[in-house]
Structure formats: structure tokens, C-alpha cells
Amino acid sequence: MGSFMDNGSGHPHDMRSFLQGDARVIAPLILGAVLTHHSDAGPVSVRLTEVEAYMGPRDSEHPDPGSHTFGGPTARNAPMFGPPGFLYVYFTYGMHYCANIVCGPDGFASALLLRAGEIVEGEELAAVRRPASKAHKDLASGPARLASALGLTTADTGRDALASPFSLWLPTTLAAAVASGPRVGVAGPGGSTEYPWRFWIEDDPTVSRYKAARPRNRVVSP
């Protein structure tokens, strides 16, 4: 009964060990965890309801064609190759940030993309950061929405999610029903059913709606 980490209580040391495992195993266990960011404007906390696992690069034991690390280390993805518990935040589509928590042992590039959650603290501040959101459940119902609500940018990449101004608390009980399926928006084989590495709490209203990767090859008539 109760916590699946009996003596852990989310203490940073134990959390680091917990995150050192296989991201695909950690993913369903971390659902329900609460990530907090204390900014100058105040704290915002999100209860995680949806994550995606991303595994190692081409040469690793678990190659992942959908991962930013597939082509090997670069300046951008460097935090993914570091120790667990740190943030990997990237900028995409010219306007959005998305945040991951690095998993696996130091040197193995895996991470959990934080895809959705429920704001459980600092709702007012989250709403200021997300003016387009019209409903509580949509404040962090998507990876860029979640990063925005928490005030995360690339300035936070490589920072420790288990130390001030951040904190991460595991759920005291496992999520009742966890579903899994293909990852959202991942083109190519990495987005296929061969990689069912998206995990979410079933029937949670804050989970983002599934969208397959949209073909981006623009058809230009000659």
C-alpha cells in the first residue's frame, strides 16, 4: 500500500536514483508526480498526467529514431547525455519551448518529455503565462503549454530539476490506470506503433488529444 518508494518521500537523492532507470519503465511510475518551478513571480506546480519516453542515439543499445539524440551529441542535446534529473529544454517551431527530464545513467541519452499536466499550485500565474487558455484543464495540456505555464525556456536547459528553484515529488500512490501508445507528432518509424512510448493517465481531462505527425512535405505544383 501507499508509496512505491517507501523510504524515499521524493528526497532528491532517491529521486536521482529512481530517474537513473529505463525511461520507458519510469514513465508510468512518474505520472502523478508534481514538478514545481519557483520563479520571481511565484511558484507554479504541475501534476504530470502525460509523458513520452525518448531513448538513446543510433549507436546505443536502445536506438530511437524519434529522439533528438539519434544523430549523436550536439550542443543542443548535450543535457540528454548527462546525469538524470536535469532538464533538457528545446525551442521549436520558432515560438515554443518543450521540457524533458533526463533519465538513465550518466552518458546514456534518454529523457521523458513532459507532455501534459494539471496545474495544482500558482494557477493565477500560470494563467498569466497562458493568456490563450480558457479552461483550467488546458493550462498545461500539451508540451509547449506545460513549459509555458511553468515559465520554462532554453535558459533552463541543463538545470537540475531536483534542486532549487525546482522540485519534483513522486506520487504517493501509483496512477490507477495508465495507457500507452505511439508518440505524438513524431514523423517516421519513431512515431509508429513499434515505439508505443507515450504514457498517460487514462480519462484525465488534462491529457492532450492525440495527433499523428502531419506530413510536412509541401506539394508545389511545377
Next chain:
DNA sequence: CGCCTGATGCCCT
């Protein structure tokens, strides 16, 4: 509700 599109800049080949 579902489908479609434009926005907009960094990354990597």
C-alpha cells in the same frame, strides 16, 4: 468536434 493553416526561428545536413 474535426480538419486545415499560418506563424516563426533555430538546428543540423
Next chain:
DNA sequence: GGGCATCAGGCGC
């Protein structure tokens, strides 16, 4: 230069 681990708004049913 092509593509992107997205979002919001518009239109149609």
C-alpha cells in the same frame, strides 16, 4: 534549405 517531440484560430459539418 528543409524540417521541426506545437499551438491557436478559422471554417465546415
